[in-house]
Amino acid sequence: QxxxxxxxxxxxxxxxxxxxxxxxxxxxxSQSFFWYRQYSGKSPELIMFIYSNGxxxxxxxxxxxxxxxxxxxxxxxxxxxxxxxxxxxxVKVAGRRALTFGSGTRLQVQP
Amino acid sequence: xxxxxQSPSNKVTEKGKDVELRxxxxxxxxxxxxxxxxxxxxxxxxxxxxxxxxxxxxxxPSDRFSAERTGGSVSTLTIQRTQQEDSAVYLCASSPMGxxxxxxxxxxxxxxxxxx
Numbered sequence: 082q083x084x085x086x087x088x089x090x091x092x093x094x095x096x097x098x099x100x101x102x103x104x105x106x107x108x109x110x111s112q113s114f115f116w117y118r119q120y121s122g123k124s125p126e127l128i129m130f131i132y133s134n135g136x137x138x139x140x141x142x143x144x145x146x147x148x149x150x151x152x153x154x155x156x157x158x159x160x161x162x163x164x165x166x167x168x169x170x171x172v173k174v175a176g177r178r179a180l181t182f183g184s185g186t187r188l189q190v191q192p
Numbered sequence: 193x194x195x196x197x198q199s200p201s202n203k204v205t206e207k208g209k210d211v212e213l214r215x216x217x218x219x220x221x222x223x224x225x226x227x228x229x230x231x232x233x234x235x236x237x238x239x240x241x242x243x244x245x246x247x248x249x250x251x252x253p254s255d256r257f258s259a260e261r262t263g264g265s266v267s268t269l270t271i272q273r274t275q276q277e278d279s280a281v282y283l284c285a286s287s288p289m290g291x292x293x294x295x296x297x298x299x300x301x302x303x304x305x306x307x308x
């Protein structure tokens with residue numbers, strides 16, 4: 082079992098819809114959770130992070146964390162074609178210094 | 193402010209040659225990480241530096257890989273006797289690691305290494 086799992090996609094949504102990206106993790110000692118966006122040929126860009134159960138909103142983005150179920154999700158409201166990218170979920174596991182990354186979900190927003 | 197910078201942006205080298213990749217972290221960030229990303233793959237952790245502590249080298253794939261960080265700032269990743277499987281994008285990230293930090297990392301633009 083991978084430590085951080087994401088569906089590779091592609092996830093295709095129409096412009097203006099809500100895109101829902103999911104991530105599960107295996108280590109219950111995980112402390113912080115991150116979402117990165119990576120455009121093709123570019124480096125990952127931090128979108129937001131969350132470390133408390135519940136929702137955290139930033140503009141069109143909402144991160145949701147459920148530690149009991151060991152999943153974290155990212156909702157993108159009013160999706161735009163410019164949101165088309167690969168979204169990487171990353172987890173900070175207790176006792177480990179580096180983040181552990183999932184393989185990413187490719188999102189395609191159709192105009 | 194200035195982000196993480198890396199050089200060169202692209203490097204083509206012949207198999208067996210040594211290469212050096214450079215990373216300049218965000219000013220004030222005490223933690224520095226090296227990752228690599230092969231085409232279509234996730235990020236693979238290589239090495240971590242935090243202040244004056246001994247680096248965490250647990251991700252280095254072989255003894256051909258080494259890294260140093262001078263003066264707590266700039267870091268150099270060296271790959272000796274390069275092999276074709278070393279071809280990847282090498283990403284550097286830095287993190288503030290303060291009391292209020294959630295260990296978020298900020299990435300540089302990467303160095304695309306091609307070994308022919």
